[in-house]
Amino acid sequence: MRKEDPIKPRYTMKENSRYMFQLAWQQRKSVIFIMLSITFLSVIVQLLELFITPILLQQIEMKASLYTFIKWLILFVLLLMSTKGGLAYLKTNTLLGRLNIRIYLISQLSQKMQQTSYPNLEDTRFLEKYESANYSVMTNGSATEIFWETMSKIIQNFFIFVIYLFLLSHLDITLALLVGVTAVCSFFYHQRKNKQAQLSRFAEEKLMKELNYIQQKGEDFSYAKDIRLFQQKNWLKEIYQTAFSNYQKLMLKKESYYLQANLADIGLNFVRNGIVYAYLLYLSMSQSWLVSEFLLYFLAISGFSQGIQMILTEMSNLNKYSLDINHLRDFLETEELFLFEEGKSLTADKHQSYEISLRGLSFTYPGAKKATFEDLNLTFHAGESVAIVGLNGAGKTTLVKIICGFLDPTHGEVLLNGINIKEYNRRDYYRLFSAVFQQFSVIETTILENITQGENPIQFEKAKDCIQLAGLQPMIERLPQGLSTLLGKKVYEKGIELSGGQIQRLMLARALYKEAPMLVLDEPTAALDPIAENDIYQKYHQLTKGHLAIFISHRLASTRFCDRVLYIEEGKVIEEGTHEDLMQKNGKYKALFEVQSKYYQEEVEVDGEVKNESITDA
Structure with a gap:
């Protein structure tokens, strides 16, 4: 309103x-x-x-x-x-x-x-x-x-x-x-x-907003099953009629x-x-x-x-x-918090080594009584893969936003090869990263355009290589329109819907196509089952060697592939080391890993006999 x-x-x-x-x-x-x-x-x-x-x-x-x-x-x-x-x-x-x-x-x-x-x-x-x-x-x-x-x-x-x-x-x-x-x-x-x-x-705008909201939800395809199973029709109708009656009185x-x-x-x-x-x-x-x-x-x-x-x-x-x-x-004319064209220019070079350091970093959300991070010191070395794990609410996503330059620390510094990122044109800084987040930005257009993101001219051979590396090629070959296949049904009647795993691979292909020197994954596999999650992380691990890669997750499928694991709790790094090091410490990481390990089991039939094989031990 x-x-x-x-x-x-x-x-x-x-x-x-x-x-x-x-x-x-x-x-x-x-x-x-x-x-x-x-x-x-x-x-x-x-x-x-x-x-x-x-x-x-x-x-x-x-x-x-x-x-x-x-x-x-x-x-x-x-x-x-x-x-x-x-x-x-x-x-x-x-x-x-x-x-x-x-x-x-x-x-x-x-x-x-x-x-x-x-x-x-x-x-x-x-x-x-x-x-x-x-x-x-x-x-x-x-x-x-x-x-x-x-x-x-x-x-x-x-x-x-x-x-x-x-x-x-x-x-x-x-x-x-x-x-x-x-x-x-x-x-x-x-x-x-x-x-x-x-x-x-x-009051009129508020009631109109309420009326429009109820009407939209009643017509929303994603609510169709709930409306029928829970007999919500009369309930929605009653809410709408009450709001409409109030609207009529207001108009009179x-x-x-x-x-x-x-x-x-x-x-x-x-x-x-x-x-x-x-x-x-x-x-x-x-x-x-x-x-x-x-x-x-x-x-x-x-x-x-x-x-x-x-x-x-x-x-x-x-x-x-x-x-x-x-x-x-x-x-x-709202004043910008970051430097853009006024900042130092920065060119993304996939062959250059980049190191990100957090020095004395503290961060508190506006209005929050408690800081998310206090005096945090971390360094992400060039070429290494780092897993940042912990329970929900530990501060992992906030840390990603700070590393990627979406948020500035309340105190302290984020350094890129020793230089505070505040000095750079922030848009140039963004070009250093490829990222996959929990919410996927899939646009209802062709598969190819979702990968190339509007680049002109499109590098077709490069796009095909990325699709092959991401494991999307078999699926695309089955589609009559191939790379020109339209995604989604809101805009195009003949659009298709991808599964969670297919979207993951599409996002991986897009990240590879950008060829940024650093990769950040913020719980991108949260909606997948453990088997599919493990497969996706193996793909990411194979394709990001030689680049700084940061994996954020509250599940531990990614940790065994990483050079270093950071276990965060309440905004602090309480355990750090390789997967093997942390398992030997018998700390919170090991306890969480053992709780989750039972979900990482798949039944595999060998010579007619069903055996349980742990993915984490594979």
């Missing part, structure tokens, strides 16, 4: 308007020119509509010839047709430019989210900023697109206001003041009722405020028009006006009143849109 920012906006309405004009000038100059052209033609149309009836009526009153009357009529018709036609053409053609600017801003938001310092993604305030910023670009009616229409209306109504004021100044300034006062009173009463209605906006209350505002507007217009009509009748009778003069001034007064209301309304709208644009700019 989007929240209002209680803090004073960072930018004023004037500054945000200038920002939009500067953006349009850089991205699509035509938006500005078309907006000004629309404004000019809209003013012309209003003036033509103001004068057409009085002038034609005047021709009748002055008993002009039919030829003169038709000439005036044709002139007005042609002028209206050409201006309205031009206006329609410009309004149609301005949509593409305005959309272009909004899409550019959407891409800027997306780029900010994809490239921002990783800690921002775990910061609730940053995510709320993103939600508010996204609100300003979501639809054609969002602030960044409708801004141009609002600005056009403000300029247009300002000119109309000046023209009508000039006409009325020749009549009676008191009348203009009366019209102005009633228009302002009507506007502010409208604003008051609108604010009362807007107070329910957050909200619409009642709008009704009150409209009734007040009708009342004020009735009083104003009654006074104006009576006064104009008096003037027309006392000064022997023609009917055309009476009609001209009456239309001018109505237009003058509407012009004032429109200026006030659109200025109010502009202020509202300015707040949304302010949220957008505030998000885009």
Whole structure:
């Protein structure tokens, strides 16, 4: 749910308007020119509509010839047709430019989210900023697109206001003041009722979010089995109906405020028009006006009143849109915690040796009472494979995030070949790693594109070698489309779903294709059975020789292949050594290994006899 920012906006309405004009000038100059052209033609149309009836009526009153009357009529018709036609053409053609600017801003938001310092993604305030910023670009009616229409209306109504004021100044300034006062009173009463209605906006958004959530879950394929087995249909229906009933009550209350505002507007217009009509009748009778003069001034007064209301309304709208644009700019200009282009450049070289050292490292999550790590000192040597093991909650994943540069330590340093990684362009630092995490980033596109990750041009032979090494070749050969096979069924009807083990091998192929000098695996086999897990780790071990490889797991299938094992508990390394060393120590590592070993049994039939063979002893 989007929240209002209680803090004073960072930018004023004037500054945000200038920002939009500067953006349009850089991205699509035509938006500005078309907006000004629309404004000019809209003013012309209003003036033509103001004068057409009085002038034609005047021709009748002055008993002009039919030829003169038709000439005036044709002139007005042609002028209206050409201006309205031009206006329609410009309004149609301005949509593409305005959309272009909004899409550019959407891409800027997306780029900010994809490239921002990783800690921002775990910061609730940053995510709320993103939600508010996204609100300003979501639809054609969002602030960044409708801004141009609002600005056009403000300029247009300002000119109309000046023209009508000039006409009325020749009549009676008191009348203009009366019209102005009633228009302002009507506007502010409208604003008051609108604010009362807007107070329910957050509750409305919350209920809509709840309704949409329930509907999505009811239609979600992954919930289909539970809905049927547990008879959840009536339960979900009851929740939805309750939320919908509350939504209806809220809408009735909200619409009642709008009704009150409209009734007040009708009342004020009735009083104003009654006074104006009576006064104009008096003037027309006392000064022997023609009917055309009476009609001209009456239309001018109505237009003058509407012009004032429109200026006030659109200025109010502009202020509202300015707040949304302010949220957008505030998000885009959020200060980064890491150095990127400002940092030292770093080139990933698979032939170079890299060593990572943690010196006096302490880390505490924001708001946490207890540190995850305190004064941790570790070195990961070039070319070695290290297993970091421990129970859930020991701090293994946090350690991976620090090693990979996603998080900076609260105190201490992370050194790459003796240099603090804070000095480097963090994106360059990321290029040193290939990683496989618990949550796989499989995109619904082809198998080949998931491996090459958008590289252009694709190195087909290299991709095939990686697929062969990862053990995916037999599976791919069975697929009619081979490497061009589409994954997933949400986007493509003919997409296929991979098993957990197949996805693991796909991730391994992708990691190999990147050819980064360091590999990090953060419990990537957590969803696999022990047999498949053992097979995957053997693959990783064979293919990462000569590179620094860090294996994170709470299960111990990877440890026997590693040069060194670190057993972590409560953010501290309590045991360190090879698998054999730790088994001889009879410590916590051995106890955990023995508990888990019973799950690493497979039944193997030899000469018709079933035997239990431990994978850990294989």
